[in-house]
Amino acid sequence: MVVADYARPPGTADILPEQAGAWQFVEAKAREVCERYHFREVRTPVFEHTEVFERGVGDTTDIVQKEMYTFTDRGGRSMTLRPEGTAGVVRAFNEEKLYGGNLPGKFFYLGPMFRYEKKQAGRYRQFHQYGVEVIGSDDARADAEVIELADCYLKELGVDKYRLELNSVGCPTCRAAHKALLLAHLAPVKEELCADCQTRFDKNPLRILDCKIDGKRPEVMSAPMIVDHLCADCAAHFAGVKGYLDALRVTYELVPTMVRGLDYYTRTAFEFVGTELGAQSTIIGGGRYNGLVGMLGGPDLPGVGFAGGLERLLMTLAEDKVAALSADTLDAYVIVMGEAANRLAVQVMQRLRAYGLKVDADYAGRGFKAQLKQADRFSAPVAVIIGDDEAAAKSVTLRDMVSKEQRLVTIEHLLEDKDR
């Protein structure tokens, strides 16, 4: 058993070689798709001044109120491990004055995020997200592009068990007006709502609409939806987004009750939901955040983006696919018998590797048969056998592991003989 003192912290994971291949695949695909859409990578620190997140994510959110890994550094400053990526990217955008350059700025990021939450399927304390941001455009095409990029990424990954939920949460103006309507509508039944909704009533009434308990109450179902009370500008923008998505043949589902948890969202909100996952089924979530850049001290520029959870994405990949992506194979396995052969063997390995082949040999003192077994284990098509006989003749025996044919080759000819 694991010695408790040395166990990894709850909610973290060791990604072992059997998984790493799949991770590399998912990450490489994310980078590749982003580059194609002309998003460029930014790497920001994994920790920031706490204020960046309090301000950027919103201090009424659960993330800020109870999920941040915050610590005081030796200089007495309050630092926080990033709980999400957008705030840091926007901070960098402002700090490096990228608003003075070509707009909109299109960025993507990939890396670990930290949230102090109780572990659950699809939820970790250290998890990995990749995300994209378009800063400096309010064009509905930007919203559509970001959504279509996410859709494209999932498709190219081979993920198809998902649906896209879409909504508009309006701007501060129409949201305030709607909130008044909503509260007036729900006030008569406030006392009948569940405990959670009682607090939501004051804190975030939009959430009452998708409550699992109260969501089906007639009074709640008949409540005014924000999407039906958008101001003219927001309505036009939303119509634009839907129009472009239609043109792009991205299928979506309008979900008027979907609101997102981070304070900075305005107008477009969307989620890609895995249909075969557990309770934590959002694999990509995002939307527009028109006030955020200004809130973090920059100019008043709009933005749109999304973030996707890599762990959740990996969960949707078939197990055999993950295994195949992480398969442990070799191009050749070197079998050595006898002390004298070792010197020649290490030289042969060096040359084969320099040539670009993936080669290994036994260092565990295995016998001849066991070494052949190793060659099988790693599915090596060729075994390079070097015994004292070969060493004396400055040659190696190449054994085709499938046909079982063997031939003696001098080391000079080993490479040019293209062996493989």
Add this chain to the structure above:
RNA sequence: GUGGACGUGGCGAAGCGGUUAACGCACCGGAUUGUGGCUCCGGCAUACGUGGGUUCGAUCCCCAUCGUUCACCCCA
């Protein structure tokens, strides 16, 4: 933070008051000398999360604790 379930060798998994604590996988070796993937034979660790308690006796019962897991909340 709240609630339920669980915690046996590297992994999976029986046992549920007194057993040498099964079995499967994996791993190692052998089945005539330097030739594998199948089969057969043998070996392997000394494993009952931790700390208390009940008992003549606890892996099996009780409590606590740590951890895992699922769900709520919320989110990727």
